[in-house]
Amino acid sequence: MSTSLPEGVSPAELVEAAVNRDIAGFLNLYGDTLLLLVRIPPGDAELALGLGSTAVRGSNGTPVKPVAEPIEFHTVMQTGPNLLRSAPRAGSKEDPKALASHLFEGEHFAIPLRKRGDADALFMDRISVGRARNKDVVLRHRSISKFHAWFEVDDLGKFHVTDAGSKNFTRVNGETLASRVRTPVEPGGTIRFGSLDCVLCTPRTLWTALRTLKMRK
Numbered sequence: 392m393s394t395s396l397p398e399g400v401s402p403a404e405l406v407e408a409a410v411n412r413d414i415a416g417f418l419n420l421y422g423d424t425l426l427l428l429v430r431i432p433p434g435d436a437e438l439a440l441g442l443g444s445t446a447v448r449g450s451n452g453t454p455v456k457p458v459a460e461p462i463e464f465h466t467v468m469q470t471g472p473n474l475l476r477s478a479p480r481a482g483s484k485e486d487p488k489a490l491a492s493h494l495f496e497g498e499h500f501a502i503p504l505r506k507r508g509d510a511d512a513l514f515m516d517r518i519s520v521g522r523a524r525n526k527d528v529v530l531r532h533r534s535i536s537k538f539h540a541w542f543e544v545d546d547l548g549k550f551h552v553t554d555a556g557s558k559n560f561t562r563v564n565g566e567t568l569a570s571r572v573r574t575p576v577e578p579g580g581t582i583r584f585g586s587l588d589c590v591l592c593t594p595r596t597l598w599t600a601l602r603t604l605k606m607r608k
Contacts, residue, residue, distance in 0.1 A: 534585025
């Protein structure tokens with residue numbers, strides 16, 4: 392197994408899988424659903440801990456370990472829908488080279504956008520985002536509301552994000568979302584929850600970007 396891994400991207404097991412497996416093997420673990428890349432501000436240990444607690448399992452049950460010890464629960468990945476494929480727009484971070492350059496600029500944590508088996512069971516059709524530890528995506532940051540936003544998927548497999556009435560708003564590609572208005576999001580798009588910057592990408596693009604970063608070392 393290779394010991395030379397690109398730095399600044401977590402969880403470590405995802406990075407190792409990208410570097411040491413071919414694309415088929417990587418997709419076997421992470422499927423073909425969107426990944427949310429959360430940028431971690433320098434020194435923000437609480438955010439990293441919360442993200443680590445919600446690291447999920449691969450679609451075949453292979454454990455994907457968190458970057459820190461879980462806070463209160465153990466997590467699993469459930470089956471999710473496939474994305475419809477489309478060519479990335481010019482300058483989009485869905486371009487692997489652009490995404491690699493983005494990842495090179497700071498620390499990021501990658502989260503598959505799927506329901507966790509033991510989180511926020513009230514709405515099984517929503518992938519919840521918030522500061523509360525029972526959300527599907529836990530963002531332990533002062534700018535994030537306990538229930539900040541949610542993702543959902545329509546019948547065609549398209550992802551949407553909705554702000555849940557958060558105090559510090561949700562922005563998609565720089566545009567502030569109205570509360571409780573569903574907005575489509577695509578691979579390469581940027582989302583800002585409060586003051587946290589995130590990027591959406593497909594597993595295939597992240598696999599290519601991580602291997603590009605490895606070659607820079």
